[in-house]
Amino acid sequence: MTDPIRILVADDHPIYRDGLARTLEEDPACRVIGQATNAREAAEQVAALRPDVVLLDLSMPEGGGMAALAAIREMENAPKVAMLTVSENDDDVLRALKAGAMGYVLKGVAGPDLVRIVKDLAAGQSYVSPSLAMRILNAMRSGSEREAHPVDSLTKREEDILRLVAKGLSNKEVGRALDLQEKTVKHYMTTILQKLQVRNRTEAALMARERWAEKPAR
Template identity: 55%
Template sequence: MTRHRVLVADDHPLFREGVARTLAESTLFEVAGTAASGAEAVEQASRLAPDLVLLDLSMPQGGLWALERIARLEPAPVAVMLTVSEDSEAVFAALEGGARGYLLKGIGGTELVAILQRLMEGESHVAPALAARMLTRMHKPQDAPPDPLSTLTAREEEILRLVSAGLSNKEVARRLDLQERTIKHHMTQILQKLHLRNRTEAAILAQRRWGDG
C-alpha cells in the first residue's frame, strides 16, 4: 500500500513531534517533513510536494497565511487545519481558503488517522463541536426582503386593489371619479415600481398579498 506523504506544521515542538510520530506509526502515512511556522510550511510544501499538509492556525505567519499560498501550488496538497481555535470565522476562512478539513487538537491519534484517510479519499470534515454551530449560522434566517407593494403611494395602492378585483381602467376611473388616462398613467407607474410587465402580473401579485382586495 502506498503511504500518503504528510507535512506537519505547528510551532509547539512536543505537539508537532507527537502528531508526526502518530502518523509515522500508522500504515497509511509517511511524514515527509515538519515545520514550525507558516513560512516554513510553505517552503517545505513547495520543496517536498507532500500529499497532505496539517496546519496549525496560530503559528508564526499563521495557518491561514500558509494555506493561501499552499493552495496555489501545482499540484496542491490536501490541506487540513489542526488547531485549538473554535472561532467560526476561522473555520469559514479556512474552508473558503481551500482546507478540506478543520480538526481540533483534542482529537485522539486513532481518530486523527482515520479522518485523514477519509480526507485523502475526497471527503471533507469539520470537528463535530463546530459543525452544528456552522450549520446554525448558515441557516440563520436572513432579513426578509422588502415588500415591493410598500413602495406604492396610497392612490396607486387604491387603484391596484381595484384592478386586482377585476375592474378595467374605465371602471376604476368611474369608481374613483378620475379620467381613464389618469388611471393608465398610475398603472404605468405601478408596473415600473413593481418591475412587472403588465396589469395581469400586477393583479396576481396584489391578490397574493392582499387577498381579494
Template identity: 55%
Template sequence: MTLRVILADDHPIFRDGLVASIEETGEFEVVGVGETAEDAIRLAKEMQPDVALLDLSMPGGGIQAARAIRAAGTAAQVAMLTVSEDDSDVMAALNAGVTGYVLKGVSAEELRRVLKRIAKGEAHITPSLAAQVLKLMQAAKVAEPNPIDTLSKREEDILRRVAKGMSNREIAEGLSLQEKTVKHYMTEILSKLHARNRVEAAIIAHEAWRDQD
C-alpha cells in the same frame, strides 16, 4: 499506498507526538516537519505532499500558509489542526481553501481516518462546528429561495454523495458517469448553492436534508 504528509506546528512536544501517532500504522509518512508558516510553504514546495497539516496559530499564521500553498498548488490537500472553535477562524480557513478543519482534541485513530478522507479530496469539518458555520454562511447571504431547491435530480444525487464523503471518482462509478462529468456537475452545484468549496456544499446538504436521513 503510503500517504505523504508535511506537518507544521510550533509546539515541539505536541508535534513529535503527532508525528508518531500519524505514522503509527504505516499508512502515512511524515516527510517534512516545521514550526512556522514559512516552513510549511517551503516544505510543501520541496516535498509535494498528499496533505499539508497546519497549525492555525503557528508563527506566520496557518491561514496565510494554507492560502499560499493552495495558490501554488504544492500540496494536493491542506488541512488545519487547531484548538480554535472561533467562527471567524473556521470561515477564514475555508476561504483559504482548506479541505479539512480538525480540532486538536481528536483521537489519533480518528485523525488518521480523517486524513485518509482528506487525502482523497473529501471535505471534513469537525461536526460540532458545522451548524455554526452554516448559520454564518446563511447570515452573509441576502434572503432568497432555498438554493438547494434549484438543483436538478442529477445534481441532487451527486450532492447527496458528496455529503456522505464520497470522492468524485466514487460518485462517478456509482452513477455510471465519467469523473470529468461529475466535476462539471460539482461546479454547477457550488454555483447554485453559493458555496466556495465541497466543505460548504456538504454542510448545506446535511442541514437541508437532516430530517430525511
C-alpha cells in the same frame, strides 16, 4: 501495495508536533515527510516535498496557518489541507473552509481518529470536528434570509451528485454510483460550486445539509 500517504505537519510547538508525527507514523499507511515551525516554512516545504496531506496549526508565526493555506492553494496540484487547532471560533472555521481547507480538526482529537481523518482527506473527503459542525451550519444560515435558497436552484442530477459528495464520496465513486464518467462528475461539481457561490466541496456539503434538513428530498 499502496504507497503511504505523504504528510507534512506544521506547528510551532515542537513537543506537540513531534508527538503528532509519531502518532501518524504508527500507522503503516501514513508517512510524515516533513515538519515546519511557521507559515513560511510550511509553504516552502510543501513546494519542495509535494505531500499528499498538510496539517496546519492556525496560530503559527509568520502569518499563521491562513497565510500558509493561501500560499499552498496557489500551487499547482495543491495537496489536501486541514487546519489542526485549538480554536473553536466560528469565524476561524468559516474563514478556513472558504479559503479552501478541506478539514478543520480540533487538537483534542484522539490519535486513531486523526489517522482516520488523514486517510479520508487523502481520499478527497472533507472533515469538520463534530462539535463545530452544527454551529457552522447555523452561522451560514444566519448570514441572511433569502427567499430562493441556492441549493434549490440545483437540477435533480446536480442534487443527486451533491448528496453523494456530502456523504464523503469521491468524484470517481460518485461516477460509479450514478453511472457517469469521472470527468462528467467534475463538470457537474464545477457548476454546483458556481450555483452555490462556494469555493470548495466542504462548504457546498455544509450548505446543502442545512437546506436538506429544512426541506425533504425531491
